[in-house]
Amino acid sequence: MVKSQKFSTISIIIPTLNEASHLPLLFADLNSLRSNSDLIIVDGGSTDLTISIAQIHRVNVIESLEKNRGYQLSLGASKARRDWLLFLHADSRLDPGWEKSVLKIIMNKKSKDFAWYFDFKIKNNNLEFRVLELAVALRSFFLQKPYGDQGLLIHKDLYYHSGGFSCLKIMEDLDLITRVTKTNEVKRIRENLYTDDKKWAKSNIIKRAVKNSKLRKKWRQGYNNDRLSEEYYS
Template identity: 35%
Template sequence: MPLISVVIPTLNAAAALPFCLAALRLAERVRMPLEILIADGGSSDGTVALAKQSGVRTVTAEKGRGRQVRAGGQAARGDWLLFLHADTVLAGDWPGAIAGFIADPTNRQRAAHARLAFDDDRPAHRLIAAAANLRSRLLGLPYGDQTLLIHRDYYRSLGEYPALPLMEDVALVRRIGRRNLTLLPGVTAITSAGRYRRDGAVRRVLRNLACLGAYFLGFPPERIARFYR
């Protein structure tokens, strides 16, 4: 099996990162060749030290998820890239699903993502996840939290992740196109619901929809990012 590079952008992620990395250890048990690469945006909470203690490669990038995943993708050594958020844990037989996807030569010009779930089982969070999964299936617009598996050559032919302060995930999957996106069977990306608990689920959803609408209307990503924050 070819080498798979897992690219994880981090910014003060010391609390969440150990759980993300622990789930990736499943690859060792099935002897899947995996490179884990942290693209850090200037953490001050020990994230980089934690990553190094875990034997994970680290690169430093300018703060901003788009810039960080772009830098991580450029530093990756693998034939396949798996972009994963630091507050997300892969669940299910993700090594088997990834191996199956990679084994099909036609998927070198396609990409795959996981089903979304939250680490908080409140009804509002289940509804948000269900809506996100429906959006992914019907519109081909998975969230960055849902991870993205893509061949390095195809990724580079698309221009890589743009160095945007926000909406870098939407920009890339729009280039890929709905027909070239598929779901990794049996794989769930369990991500933190912390931002929904902090801001309120309804308020956060409305803010996300406003940002997405503004992006499609052509508003500058820098302006959208200021509103988002």
């Protein structure tokens, strides 16, 4: 078993907005390193029990002035006290023992020259989700473009050297990773990170993938970020 004190150099940052149904499960996955890690929730104005649940679990809660994930992530990073930053979405789940792989990375001095991501997984037996997982794996490896639902493990030095998260409501993950990969590589942690399948199950995967691709193209063309966010959530 990995001793939690080994993780005294990692801050875990989770942006939230009405995530009461997800947080207890994620906190359970993170429990193995809680005692000596820096766990930060940056809330964007939840109206459910998100903040209460975080407080019950004795998590550091920062209430954001904006409902803006990029701003929330940036704010969380600015409050982090550790050398390594781990950014996770609130609907994420991790396999038992995942912390061993992260420990191996952060204990290697050469690891700080890279950004690290988890393998994207969906807990749903439908074949279409396996195809989606494969597509994400290929994109992440060959195009060096992992997205936010794959998590991001990055040393503070590289994070700030790359400019950190911009205050974007959407595409904040792609924006940062694009800047990171101009000078550094991203690598696999070789552990799974499961995302809630509900947001994918609600719509046709192909249609959603095409829509997301069009939104990314608009973002690269400088389209207004607020409008992009409205289109994404419509």
